[in-house]
Amino acid sequence: MSVHLLQTATSVLLKDPTASLGDVARAAGVGRTTLHKRFPTRTALVRAVASDALDLIESVACHVDFDSDDALEDLMTRLVALGPRVEFLLRFPGLDRDEELAARIREMDRPVLDLITRLQGTKLRRDLPAWWILHTLYAGLFNAWEAISDGRLAPLDAPRFVLSTVFEGVSDVRAVDRT
Amino acid sequence: MSVHLLQTATSVLLKDPTASLGDVARAAGVGRTTLHKRFPTRTALVRAVASDALDLIESVACHVDFDSDDALEDLMTRLVALGPRVEFLLRFPGLDRDEELAARIREMDRPVLDLITRLQGTKLRRDLPAWWILHTLYAGLFNAWEAISDGRLAPLDAPRFVLSTVFEGVSDVRAVDRT
DNA sequence: CAACAGGTGAACACTCATGTTCACAACGGT
DNA sequence: ACCGTTGTGAACATGAGTGTTCACCTGTTG
Structure with a gap:
């Protein structure tokens, strides 16, 4: 499930590099809170991707x-x-x-x-x-x-x-x- | 001088697409207010470039x-x-x-x-x-x-x-x- | 059943880019 | 000297993204 999250984040951020974390979370079908749990900051998410x-x-x-x-x-x-x-x-x-x-x-x-x-x-x-x-x-x-x-x-x-x-x-x- | 403004905006925004208008104005050596006078919104500036x-x-x-x-x-x-x-x-x-x-x-x-x-x-x-x-x-x-x-x-x-x-x-x- | 981990939504405070207004200074033309 | 133009800084309001906390729900494991 963490894998799918990264894949979704990849496609969303690639289509719009300024997309908010809320957009990413929604696209991945998870809560924004959950996203922040896994990747504390935006840069952490980008680096993970x-x-x-x-x-x-x-x-x-x-x-x-x-x-x-x-x-x-x-x-x-x-x-x-x-x-x-x-x-x-x-x-x-x-x-x-x-x-x-x-x-x-x-x-x-x-x-x-x-x-x-x-x-x-x-x-x-x-x-x-x-x-x-x-x-x-x-x-x-x-x-x-x-x-x-x-x-x-x-x-x-x-x-x-x-x-x-x-x-x-x-x-x-x-x-x-x-x- | 307007030409030079667009050139500066081009290079700044190209290096960092998320650069603020303040950054652009400072790089061009003009006030942010002046920039807003010439290009009312951010998208207007981008479109002009x-x-x-x-x-x-x-x-x-x-x-x-x-x-x-x-x-x-x-x-x-x-x-x-x-x-x-x-x-x-x-x-x-x-x-x-x-x-x-x-x-x-x-x-x-x-x-x-x-x-x-x-x-x-x-x-x-x-x-x-x-x-x-x-x-x-x-x-x-x-x-x-x-x-x-x-x-x-x-x-x-x-x-x-x-x-x-x-x-x-x-x-x-x-x-x-x-x- | 109890405890716990993981996920969720709501709410909050904080920061920052943005757009706007205003008053002031410099300059050129009349 | 007067006035319009142009640029400037300061200040303000607004909105959005961000990071955090908290209470709640769910499923699993003991």
Whole structure:
């Protein structure tokens, strides 16, 4: 039941970052008092939601074989499926001001950055910084989540769209004539 | 001076969407009363900032030759240069709930969507929806703006990074072996 | 049955953003 | 010198979100 509460809080706060605790409690079907019992302050709730999202990412990242050549595709596919729970992490305003959370995020980025750097020896472009590629991947994820929540993109289509677009770009290869 | 006020408001509200009007006024070096004189309510200020951003986009869009084959690259390059003023438009929470603004945005998207559809006959992939390509371009812009404001990316490098990444992807073409 | 933990609504005080009014100062035009 | 404009600070009322406490209800466990 605590899990469902966090999920509801995630979606409510993501749709409207200024939503009151009363809104969150009502959406979750619990009393505001109960919400305050579990999360004494608003920032505590936000941190719990963010922390939950980080746990979620870790729980899928540990299933990815980072030594594989398809690790990035595998990771991305799994992340796309997580949806709003993780979108919250990248989108919620002022979240980066929490140093502890920011540190945890950097900590999670590190192995992915290493993976990207390694893959730049084989399948990834070497003329782009690893951090730029990482953020391009994030941008692709973000893009897909937004399209899904807008109802324009079917969740099952999302991984294919993201991977295909981010890796191969939007140019028609057969028509490419630039250097 | 009114212009400078809007610019300041943009950056302050972008950094912290929950910033109070007092914060905005102080950052702009004017009294809160003066701010209220010019923009009676908070939403009025937000709408003014957004409207200003839209004007900015229109002012550069009218210099783009939409019949050219390089129209997209031209447009993107100009948009990258606009920076935070426009980032506000895509990022500020709850902005899409203003129907008038949303309509103006859709109105501006239309010619770009048409351009994309047209270019899908030549240089752009036909297996992706036009709206997906459009949002991928936006995601690239957003990515660049974020990197710039974080100090990781030099503004002059931004257009090249965005265009190259969005159009050609992050895969090393020479190593591509997928279908 | 008794005790206890967990959930609930009502009420309260507190803080803060907001919107408004008012009186005053600076400035330019007549 | 007069007046209208514009900006300013101070003060005030209002409303909303927040955090807290308390009395009450419910189910479980002993």
